[in-house]
Amino acid sequence: MSEHIVIVGGGIVGCMTAMALVDRGHRVTIVERNQIASQTSGESSWAGGGIVFPLLPWMYSEPVNQLTSYGAKSYQQICERLERETGLPTGFINSGFLLLPPYDQTAAIQWCEAHNQSYEMVDSVDAQLVANHHSQLSLWIPDVCQARPPFFMRALRQWLEQNNVTLLEQTELSPLDEIKPINTWKTLDGLEIKADKFVVTSGAWSFHLLKSVADKLNIKPMRGQILLYQPAENLKQIVYKDGFYMIPRADGQLLAGSTLEDVGFDTSVTEEVKAELAKKAEAIMPALKGLPIIKHWSGLRPGTPENLPTISAHPRIKNLYLNTGHFRYGLTMAPASARLVTELMADEKPFIDASPFALAID
Ligand SMILES: Cc1cc2nc3c(=O)[nH]c(=O)nc-3n(C[C@H](O)[C@H](O)[C@H](O)COP(=O)(O)OP(=O)(O)OC[C@H]3O[C@@H](n4cnc5c(N)ncnc54)[C@H](O)[C@@H]3O)c2cc1C
Numbered sequence: 001m002s003e004h005i006v007i008v009g010g011g012i013v014g015c016m017t018a019m020a021l022v023d024r025g026h027r028v029t030i031v032e033r034n035q036i037a038s039q040t041s042g043e044s045s046w047a048g049g050g051i052v053f054p055l056l057p058w059m060y061s062e063p064v065n066q067l068t069s070y071g072a073k074s075y076q077q078i079c080e081r082l083e084r085e086t087g088l089p090t091g092f093i094n095s096g097f098l099l100l101p102p103y104d105q106t107a108a109i110q111w112c113e114a115h116n117q118s119y120e121m122v123d124s125v126d127a128q129l130v131a132n133h134h135s136q137l138s139l140w141i142p143d144v145c146q147a148r149p150p151f152f153m154r155a156l157r158q159w160l161e162q163n164n165v166t167l168l169e170q171t172e173l174s175p176l177d178e179i180k181p182i183n184t185w186k187t188l189d190g191l192e193i194k195a196d197k198f199v200v201t202s203g204a205w206s207f208h209l210l211k212s213v214a215d216k217l218n219i220k221p222m223r224g225q226i227l228l229y230q231p232a233e234n235l236k237q238i239v240y241k242d243g244f245y246m247i248p249r250a251d252g253q254l255l256a257g258s259t260l261e262d263v264g265f266d267t268s269v270t271e272e273v274k275a276e277l278a279k280k281a282e283a284i285m286p287a288l289k290g291l292p293i294i295k296h297w298s299g300l301r302p303g304t305p306e307n308l309p310t311i312s313a314h315p316r317i318k319n320l321y322l323n324t325g326h327f328r329y330g331l332t333m334a335p336a337s338a339r340l341v342t343e344l345m346a347d348e349k350p351f352i353d354a355s356p357f358a359l360a361i362d
Pocket of ligand 1: 010011031042045050226299
């Protein structure tokens with residue numbers, strides 16, 4: 001049965017949820033307080049690195065791995081579809097992932113073997129990198145891909161418009177304050193938005209929106225800053241070392257980041273972090289010394305313990321669903337979490353166990 005579904009928040013999770021609902025034949029509206037697919041005030045989805053892989057997957061639980069592995073397998077097809085149907089690029093490339101030492105080699109290899117992930121132990125594969133002086137070899141995972149978030153979001157927005165999704169931008173919904181079935185939701189301007197069902201995908205702002213009706217929702221903003229370079233010769237693959245990564249884009253640009261800062265809703269960038277990130281980047285790739293940083297930005301991730309999102313019906317508010325809290329891997333997890341939330345909404349047997357992502361309330 002076709003329903004009218006309102007999605008609250010137009011980041012990658014909201015837009016991918018909208019796409020999944022359109023594919024099921026629903027009428028969809030996205031309510032977004034800023035502008036979808038643009039760099040505005042702190043939304044995470046424009047700002048991210050775009051790696052379709054959870055950096056060090058052996059550090060996460062199996063439910064997190066289920067969401068990220070599904071995403072890693074789906075992106076090529078999703079990007080091809082978006083590019084074919086909109087004519088816009090997504091920046092999807094298979095660039096591989098090189099993990100430089102030190103790292104937990106036993107855990108890494110065990111994870112790759114258990115998850116059928118091809119890998120190789122290598123000395124060095126890129127002349128742009130400093131020689132490996134460590135006794136440990138690097139780990140090369142060739143299948144890791146990336147999409148370019150600003151491109152991907154623009155193509156996704158275009159696809160949603162082509163498929164008659166209503167985008168209500170510059171429109172902010174007010175926090176919910178009552179536990180009762182929901183059929184309308186008020187904006188800050190007093191407008192009443194009607195729907196058969198609502199899905200909250202408002203990222204770092206989700207707790208602010210739901211705290212009176214979901215006091216155990218544990219989501220807070222975690223700022224990430226990133227730098228952009230244009231080196232004469234770029235890296236050939238994504239490189240990760242000690243919590244820091246560099247991502248080469250197809251057009252020759254290079255991202256270096258990022259930080260994990262618990263500073264509330266502060267979206268500013270700082271000179272101190274800029275210098276710190278540049279130092280780390282130059283230590284890995286000496287050719288960056290003296291090169292200008294062409295852009296420096298930040299985004300607020302929806303931070304959650306153990307990186308575990310909430311993908312759930314609200315247990316006491318009929319017609320209200322949550323798909324939020326994807327922290328460091330919202331791009332990677334979005335296809336799986338969009339599928340899961342739409343299956344829950346349709347009352348179907350979910351493709352994976354949904355219980356680890358359920359919203360707990362008193
Ligand atoms: C520096 C950095 C690097 C990253 N790198 C990667 C990576 O390489 N790979 C990866 O998988 N992930 C990465 N991420 C994480 C990923 O970007 C996030 O997990 C993802 O963007 C979260 O998407 P979202 O849609 O939940 O949140 P957001 O993009 O923040 O979207 C939430 C939206 O809700 C809107 N909203 C909030 N409240 C309201 C309201 N009351 N009414 C209407 N609208 C509202 C906001 O304006 C916002 O647009 C990175 C993040 C950062 C910051």
